[in-house]
Protein backbone atom coordinates (compact mmCIF):
# COMPACT_ATOMS: atom_id res chain seq x y z
CA UNK A 1 0.00 0.00 0.00
CA UNK A 2 0.98 3.65 -0.35
CA UNK A 3 1.56 3.93 3.41
CA UNK A 4 3.89 0.96 3.48
CA UNK A 5 5.79 2.21 0.46
CA UNK A 6 6.17 5.68 1.93
CA UNK A 7 7.39 4.08 5.16
CA UNK A 8 9.97 2.05 3.29
CA UNK A 9 11.27 5.03 1.35
CA UNK A 10 11.49 7.06 4.49
CA UNK A 11 13.22 4.16 6.28
CA UNK A 12 15.91 3.82 3.67
CA UNK A 13 16.40 7.58 3.46
CA UNK A 14 17.03 7.59 7.21
CA UNK A 15 19.92 5.15 6.96
CA UNK A 16 21.26 6.59 3.74
CA UNK A 17 24.72 7.98 4.23
CA UNK A 18 25.19 6.53 7.71
CA UNK A 19 28.71 5.20 8.31
CA UNK A 20 28.71 2.14 10.55
CA UNK A 21 31.70 0.12 11.76
CA UNK A 22 31.16 -3.61 12.25
CA UNK A 23 33.62 -5.65 14.29
CA UNK A 24 32.91 -9.29 13.49
CA UNK A 25 34.43 -12.18 15.46
CA UNK A 26 35.62 -14.16 12.45
CA UNK A 27 34.14 -17.03 10.49
CA UNK A 28 34.15 -19.96 12.90
CA UNK A 29 30.75 -21.33 11.88
CA UNK A 30 28.21 -21.41 9.08
CA UNK A 31 25.97 -19.29 11.26
CA UNK A 32 28.67 -16.64 11.69
CA UNK A 33 29.35 -16.49 7.94
CA UNK A 34 25.61 -16.01 7.33
CA UNK A 35 25.46 -13.20 9.89
CA UNK A 36 28.28 -11.43 8.03
CA UNK A 37 26.56 -11.89 4.65
CA UNK A 38 23.23 -10.61 5.98
CA UNK A 39 24.82 -7.61 7.71
CA UNK A 40 26.49 -6.58 4.46
CA UNK A 41 23.23 -7.12 2.54
CA UNK A 42 21.20 -5.11 5.06
CA UNK A 43 23.74 -2.27 4.95
CA UNK A 44 23.67 -2.14 1.17
CA UNK A 45 19.88 -2.23 1.04
CA UNK A 46 19.67 0.72 3.44
CA UNK A 47 22.45 2.81 1.90
CA UNK A 48 24.71 2.36 4.94
CA UNK A 49 28.44 2.62 4.38
CA UNK A 50 29.63 -0.43 6.36
CA UNK A 51 33.24 -0.59 7.54
CA UNK A 52 33.87 -4.29 8.14
CA UNK A 53 36.63 -5.68 10.36
CA UNK A 54 37.27 -9.43 10.87
CA UNK A 55 38.87 -10.02 14.29
CA UNK A 56 40.07 -13.57 13.58
CA UNK A 57 38.68 -14.73 16.97
CA UNK A 58 40.81 -12.25 18.94
CA UNK A 59 39.36 -9.73 21.37
CA UNK A 60 42.45 -7.54 21.03
CA UNK A 61 41.70 -7.18 17.30
CA UNK A 62 38.12 -6.21 18.12
CA UNK A 63 39.28 -3.56 20.57
CA UNK A 64 41.70 -2.21 17.93
CA UNK A 65 38.89 -2.13 15.35
CA UNK A 66 36.59 -0.26 17.74
CA UNK A 67 39.32 2.30 18.45
CA UNK A 68 39.88 2.77 14.74
CA UNK A 69 36.11 3.26 14.17
CA UNK A 70 36.07 5.85 16.95
CA UNK A 71 39.07 7.66 15.42
CA UNK A 72 37.29 7.71 12.05
CA UNK A 73 34.23 9.26 13.70
CA UNK A 74 31.71 6.68 12.43
CA UNK A 75 28.00 7.24 13.16
CA UNK A 76 27.62 3.93 15.02
CA UNK A 77 29.40 0.68 15.83
CA UNK A 78 28.15 -2.89 15.67
CA UNK A 79 30.17 -5.47 17.57
CA UNK A 80 29.75 -9.22 18.03
CA UNK A 81 31.87 -9.62 21.18
CA UNK A 82 33.98 -12.78 21.10
CA UNK A 83 34.14 -13.03 24.92
CA UNK A 84 31.99 -11.47 27.63
CA UNK A 85 34.59 -9.62 29.74
CA UNK A 86 37.14 -6.86 29.11
CA UNK A 87 35.02 -4.34 27.22
CA UNK A 88 34.53 -1.50 29.72
CA UNK A 89 37.42 0.71 28.66
CA UNK A 90 36.78 0.73 24.92
CA UNK A 91 33.03 1.09 25.43
CA UNK A 92 33.73 4.12 27.65
CA UNK A 93 35.81 5.59 24.82
CA UNK A 94 32.93 5.13 22.35
CA UNK A 95 30.55 6.71 24.85
CA UNK A 96 32.84 9.70 25.36
CA UNK A 97 32.93 10.12 21.58
CA UNK A 98 29.10 9.91 21.55
CA UNK A 99 29.13 6.96 19.17
CA UNK A 100 26.31 4.48 19.85
CA UNK A 101 27.41 0.85 20.11
CA UNK A 102 25.09 -2.08 19.40
CA UNK A 103 26.00 -5.60 20.51
CA UNK A 104 25.17 -8.35 18.06
CA UNK A 105 24.35 -11.94 19.09
CA UNK A 106 26.51 -12.06 22.26
CA UNK A 107 26.35 -10.14 25.51
CA UNK A 108 29.08 -8.50 27.63
CA UNK A 109 29.69 -8.16 31.35
CA UNK A 110 29.67 -4.35 31.31
CA UNK A 111 27.33 -1.66 32.50
CA UNK A 112 24.27 -1.30 30.26
CA UNK A 113 24.97 2.45 30.09
CA UNK A 114 27.95 1.70 27.90
CA UNK A 115 26.00 0.46 24.89
CA UNK A 116 22.79 1.43 23.15
CA UNK A 117 21.19 -2.01 22.86
CA UNK A 118 21.97 -5.70 22.41
CA UNK A 119 20.32 -7.72 19.64
CA UNK A 120 20.54 -11.28 20.93
CA UNK A 121 18.49 -14.36 21.63
CA UNK A 122 17.86 -15.51 25.18
CA UNK A 123 20.99 -17.65 25.31
CA UNK A 124 20.10 -19.39 28.59
CA UNK A 125 16.68 -20.22 27.18
CA UNK A 126 18.27 -21.82 24.09
CA UNK A 127 20.21 -24.21 26.32
CA UNK A 128 17.06 -24.89 28.29
CA UNK A 129 15.07 -25.73 25.15
CA UNK A 130 17.78 -28.20 24.09
CA UNK A 131 17.84 -29.74 27.58
CA UNK A 132 14.06 -30.00 27.81
CA UNK A 133 14.00 -31.77 24.47
CA UNK A 134 16.46 -34.34 25.82
CA UNK A 135 14.57 -34.77 29.10
CA UNK A 136 11.44 -35.56 27.10
CA UNK A 137 13.18 -37.80 24.57
CA UNK A 138 15.21 -39.83 27.07
CA UNK A 139 12.21 -40.42 29.35
CA UNK A 140 13.22 -42.74 32.21
CA UNK A 141 16.22 -44.13 30.36
CA UNK A 142 19.59 -43.63 31.99
CA UNK A 143 21.53 -41.31 29.70
CA UNK A 144 25.18 -40.22 29.74
CA UNK A 145 25.59 -36.91 27.94
CA UNK A 146 28.71 -35.42 26.40
CA UNK A 147 28.81 -31.67 25.85
CA UNK A 148 30.72 -29.65 23.26
CA UNK A 149 30.99 -26.12 24.56
CA UNK A 150 31.41 -22.98 22.49
CA UNK A 151 34.36 -20.60 22.76
CA UNK A 152 35.55 -20.37 26.37
CA UNK A 153 34.44 -17.14 28.02
CA UNK A 154 31.87 -16.30 25.33
CA UNK A 155 28.35 -15.53 26.51
CA UNK A 156 26.72 -18.29 24.41
CA UNK A 157 29.08 -20.91 25.87
CA UNK A 158 28.38 -19.75 29.43
CA UNK A 159 24.64 -19.32 29.02
CA UNK A 160 23.88 -22.34 26.84
CA UNK A 161 25.65 -24.54 29.38
CA UNK A 162 23.69 -22.97 32.23
CA UNK A 163 20.31 -23.33 30.52
CA UNK A 164 20.90 -26.96 29.61
CA UNK A 165 22.04 -27.82 33.14
CA UNK A 166 18.94 -26.12 34.54
CA UNK A 167 16.71 -28.21 32.27
CA UNK A 168 18.24 -31.56 33.25
CA UNK A 169 18.55 -30.72 36.96
CA UNK A 170 16.42 -33.05 39.06
CA UNK A 171 16.42 -35.74 36.35
CA UNK A 172 18.90 -38.12 37.94
CA UNK A 173 18.90 -40.45 34.94
CA UNK A 174 20.56 -37.70 32.87
CA UNK A 175 24.21 -36.95 33.55
CA UNK A 176 26.83 -34.86 31.75
CA UNK A 177 29.86 -37.15 31.80
CA UNK A 178 32.23 -35.08 29.67
CA UNK A 179 32.28 -31.42 28.71
CA UNK A 180 34.92 -29.56 26.73
CA UNK A 181 35.22 -26.65 24.35
CA UNK A 182 35.08 -27.27 20.62
CA UNK A 183 35.46 -23.52 19.86
CA UNK A 184 32.25 -23.46 17.80
CA UNK A 185 34.10 -25.10 14.85
CA UNK A 186 33.51 -28.31 12.91
CA UNK A 187 37.16 -29.37 13.08
CA UNK A 188 37.42 -28.98 16.82
CA UNK A 189 33.96 -30.51 17.34
CA UNK A 190 35.12 -33.62 15.51
CA UNK A 191 38.46 -33.77 17.31
CA UNK A 192 36.96 -33.42 20.80
CA UNK A 193 34.18 -35.90 20.01
CA UNK A 194 36.85 -38.42 18.99
CA UNK A 195 38.46 -38.05 22.40
CA UNK A 196 35.05 -38.40 24.13
CA UNK A 197 34.33 -41.59 22.17
CA UNK A 198 37.73 -43.06 23.05
CA UNK A 199 37.31 -42.24 26.72
CA UNK A 200 33.78 -43.69 26.87
CA UNK A 201 34.35 -47.24 25.65
CA UNK A 202 34.30 -46.33 21.96
CA UNK A 203 31.10 -44.40 22.55
CA UNK A 204 29.13 -47.29 24.07
CA UNK A 205 28.71 -45.31 27.30
CA UNK A 206 27.38 -42.22 25.54
CA UNK A 207 23.66 -41.77 25.00
CA UNK A 208 23.52 -38.15 23.82
CA UNK A 209 25.61 -35.27 22.51
CA UNK A 210 24.71 -31.69 23.34
CA UNK A 211 26.68 -29.25 21.16
CA UNK A 212 26.51 -25.48 21.69
CA UNK A 213 26.31 -25.04 17.91
CA UNK A 214 25.42 -27.06 14.82
CA UNK A 215 28.88 -26.86 13.27
CA UNK A 216 30.44 -28.71 16.20
CA UNK A 217 27.57 -31.23 16.01
CA UNK A 218 28.25 -31.79 12.30
CA UNK A 219 31.94 -32.45 13.06
CA UNK A 220 31.00 -34.76 15.93
CA UNK A 221 28.53 -36.70 13.74
CA UNK A 222 31.44 -37.52 11.43
CA UNK A 223 33.48 -38.75 14.42
CA UNK A 224 30.58 -40.92 15.62
CA UNK A 225 30.22 -42.50 12.17
CA UNK A 226 33.96 -43.15 11.95
CA UNK A 227 33.73 -44.90 15.34
CA UNK A 228 31.20 -47.31 13.81
CA UNK A 229 28.15 -45.91 15.63
CA UNK A 230 24.96 -44.38 14.30
CA UNK A 231 24.55 -40.69 15.17
CA UNK A 232 20.89 -39.85 15.79
CA UNK A 233 20.18 -43.42 16.94
CA UNK A 234 23.05 -44.84 19.03
CA UNK A 235 23.93 -41.32 20.15
CA UNK A 236 21.22 -38.66 20.13
CA UNK A 237 22.39 -35.29 18.78
CA UNK A 238 20.93 -31.94 19.88
CA UNK A 239 22.49 -28.57 19.07
CA UNK A 240 21.81 -24.89 18.43
CA UNK A 241 21.69 -22.51 15.38
CA UNK A 242 19.52 -24.29 12.76
CA UNK A 243 22.00 -23.91 9.89
CA UNK A 244 21.14 -25.69 6.62
CA UNK A 245 23.68 -28.51 7.11
CA UNK A 246 22.11 -29.70 10.37
CA UNK A 247 18.82 -30.15 8.51
CA UNK A 248 20.59 -32.38 5.99
CA UNK A 249 21.90 -34.43 8.91
CA UNK A 250 18.40 -34.51 10.42
CA UNK A 251 16.91 -35.59 7.08
CA UNK A 252 19.46 -38.45 7.04
CA UNK A 253 18.45 -39.39 10.61
CA UNK A 254 21.91 -38.44 11.93
CA UNK A 255 20.86 -35.47 14.08
CA UNK A 256 17.72 -35.12 16.18
CA UNK A 257 17.01 -31.54 17.17
CA UNK A 258 18.29 -27.98 16.87
CA UNK A 259 17.28 -24.61 18.33
CA UNK A 260 17.07 -21.82 15.78
CA UNK A 261 19.10 -18.63 16.08
CA UNK A 262 18.45 -16.05 13.37
CA UNK A 263 21.60 -14.79 11.61
CA UNK A 264 19.78 -11.54 10.79
CA UNK A 265 20.85 -9.56 13.85
CA UNK A 266 21.73 -6.53 11.73
CA UNK A 267 18.15 -5.88 10.56
CA UNK A 268 16.84 -4.96 14.03
CA UNK A 269 20.12 -3.14 14.78
CA UNK A 270 19.81 -0.89 11.73
CA UNK A 271 16.10 -0.34 12.51
CA UNK A 272 17.12 0.90 15.96
CA UNK A 273 19.79 3.19 14.51
CA UNK A 274 17.36 4.62 11.95
CA UNK A 275 14.76 5.37 14.65
CA UNK A 276 17.45 7.01 16.77
CA UNK A 277 18.69 9.08 13.86
CA UNK A 278 15.15 10.17 12.97
CA UNK A 279 13.99 11.58 16.30
CA UNK A 280 16.32 10.38 19.04
CA UNK A 281 14.16 7.33 19.94
CA UNK A 282 16.17 5.06 22.23
CA UNK A 283 15.63 1.32 21.70
CA UNK A 284 15.10 -1.01 24.67
CA UNK A 285 18.39 -2.33 26.14
CA UNK A 286 17.63 -5.78 24.77
CA UNK A 287 16.11 -6.58 21.39
CA UNK A 288 15.35 -10.27 21.76
CA UNK A 289 15.30 -12.61 18.77
CA UNK A 290 13.26 -15.84 18.77
CA UNK A 291 14.46 -19.34 19.67
CA UNK A 292 12.54 -22.10 17.93
CA UNK A 293 13.01 -25.85 18.35
CA UNK A 294 13.18 -28.03 15.23
CA UNK A 295 13.05 -31.82 15.36
CA UNK A 296 13.01 -34.58 12.76
CA UNK A 297 9.22 -34.16 12.67
CA UNK A 298 9.60 -30.75 10.98
CA UNK A 299 10.38 -31.99 7.46
CA UNK A 300 14.11 -31.24 7.65
CA UNK A 301 14.68 -31.60 3.90
CA UNK A 302 12.11 -28.87 3.23
CA UNK A 303 13.58 -26.60 5.92
CA UNK A 304 17.03 -27.17 4.37
CA UNK A 305 15.76 -25.97 0.98
CA UNK A 306 14.10 -22.91 2.56
CA UNK A 307 17.15 -21.96 4.62
CA UNK A 308 19.73 -22.29 1.86
CA UNK A 309 19.08 -18.92 0.27
CA UNK A 310 18.80 -16.95 3.49
CA UNK A 311 22.37 -15.74 3.86
CA UNK A 312 23.76 -19.30 3.99
Ligand code: AHR
Nearest residue numbers: 029031032105156184213
Ligand atom coordinates in the same frame (compact mmCIF):
# COMPACT_ATOMS: atom_id res chain seq x y z
O1 AHR B 1 27.08 -16.11 19.20
C1 AHR B 1 26.37 -16.99 18.43
C2 AHR B 1 27.15 -18.24 18.17
O2 AHR B 1 28.39 -17.95 17.62
C3 AHR B 1 26.52 -19.21 17.22
O3 AHR B 1 25.65 -20.10 17.82
C4 AHR B 1 27.72 -19.94 16.74
O4 AHR B 1 27.51 -20.76 15.64
C5 AHR B 1 28.61 -18.80 16.51
O5 AHR B 1 29.87 -19.05 16.19
